[in-house]
Amino acid sequence: MARTTLLGLPLVALFLVCNLYLVAGDGDTQYGLDMVAKASRGVCWYEKLQKPYPIDEQGVNYESCNMNQKYDGQTSYEEIRKTKERKLISDGFDPNADGQPAKQFSKVLGDSSGGAYPYKSLAHCLIQTLEAINGPKAVAELSEHINNPKPFHQAINDRENENRARHGVAPLQLDNELNVRAQRWADKLAKDCAGSHHLYDVDKNHPDLQYEGEHVGENISEGGSNTLTSDAEDGVSAANGWYSEIEGYPWPYYNGYNTGNVIGHFTQQVWKGSKKAGYGIGRSSNCDTIFIVARYSPSGNTRTQMPNGELVYHYKENVMPLVH
Numbered sequence: 001m002a003r004t005t006l007l008g009l010p011l012v013a014l015f016l017v018c019n020l021y022l023v024a025g026d027g028d029t030q031y032g033l034d035m036v037a038k039a040s041r042g043v044c045w046y047e048k049l050q051k052p053y054p055i056d057e058q059g060v061n062y063e064s065c066n067m068n069q070k071y072d073g074q075t076s077y078e079e080i081r082k083t084k085e086r087k088l089i090s091d092g093f094d095p096n097a098d099g100q101p102a103k104q105f106s107k108v109l110g111d112s113s114g115g116a117y118p119y120k121s122l123a124h125c126l127i128q129t130l131e132a133i134n135g136p137k138a139v140a141e142l143s144e145h146i147n148n149p150k151p152f153h154q155a156i157n158d159r160e161n162e163n164r165a166r167h168g169v170a171p172l173q174l175d176n177e178l179n180v181r182a183q184r185w186a187d188k189l190a191k192d193c194a195g196s197h198h199l200y201d202v203d204k205n206h207p208d209l210q211y212e213g214e215h216v217g218e219n220i221s222e223g224g225s226n227t228l229t230s231d232a233e234d235g236v237s238a239a240n241g242w243y244s245e246i247e248g249y250p251w252p253y254y255n256g257y258n259t260g261n262v263i264g265h266f267t268q269q270v271w272k273g274s275k276k277a278g279y280g281i282g283r284s285s286n287c288d289t290i291f292i293v294a295r296y297s298p299s300g301n302t303r304t305q306m307p308n309g310e311l312v313y314h315y316k317e318n319v320m321p322l323v324h
């Protein structure tokens with residue numbers, strides 16, 4: 001059937017891209033489910049951006065995912081494509097629910113805050129495809145995958161460790177004491193609603209920043225909308241947001257000169273020398289904000305001051321290239 005073939009294409013394209021997640025022996029449906037669940041949680045599209053794909057003259061369309069949907073009597077249409085600059089673009093018609101005429105839009109995915117949108121949009125498109133091919137049962141199973149049943153600490157730690165594995169770096173061991181300290185700080189941030197202040201900016205000698213004879217590293221994510229999601233999903237989203245800074249990393253390694261990009265969350269997440277981590281989450285309805293705090297031991301992003309005063313940075317030995 002022509003329709004199935006057409007709709008099958010994008011999934012095939014993503015199978016190629018996301019084969020990191022291939023589990024031998026899985027049927028197509030299971031594989032598709034896992035892949036879409038992973039896309040919704042956000043790693044796959046970074047690979048799309050990084051890999052050298054053939055791109056046609058107009059710079060588009062070797063990979064696109066089309067979605068046609070009847071909505072309020074109008075057809076909505078969305079296509080995700082990649083430009084020459086390896087940006088993912090979503091083009092479509094957005095039928096307006098208030099009886100306004102359909103609007104044409106073109107959005108660069110990945111520009112929104114919080115890291116959630118581009119994956120969700122791509123996943124949404126893929127879910128339609130999955131349903132067209134495998135029927136509603138596939139979508140029901142998918143929702144079990146996506147509604148992350150893991151507890152918060154496990155969910156965020158797993159996602160950070162999946163990202164570390166992409167660089168061939170050993171996992172961060174989840175640590176109770178670091179969890180307790182991170183939670184204490186997340187609670188305070190939520191109570192004060194005063195933005196994502198780092199404990200080390202407030203008191204760099206605070207005992208919470210020392211652990212087992214080492215300095216403790218700290219990353220914070222401050223996200224909007226306190227009520228929409230689960231702690232686990234917000235944890236995964238924070239880890240994705242931190243990892244997304246990989247786009248600005250000056251490979252082969254950062255030498256300490258200002259890159260103009262924020263990269264410090266990414267480099268801490270994949271820092272080879274960090275062994276343990278703990279996490280906290282605070283929700284504030286006063287400022288409608290979610291604060292997520294991660295603590296790492298030993299700290300990443302370290303540098304050493306030499307006797308002659310020179311600063312030596314340690315990114316080269318600790319931020320490893322992607323393994324493919």
Ligand SMILES: *[C@@H]1O[C@H](CO)[C@@H](O)[C@H](O)[C@H]1NC(C)=O
Binds near residue numbers: 216262264300301
């Ligand atoms: C993330 O954590 C590391 C290690 O503590 C720190 O150097 C870096 O500044 C943090 N990143 C940001 C952007 O806050």
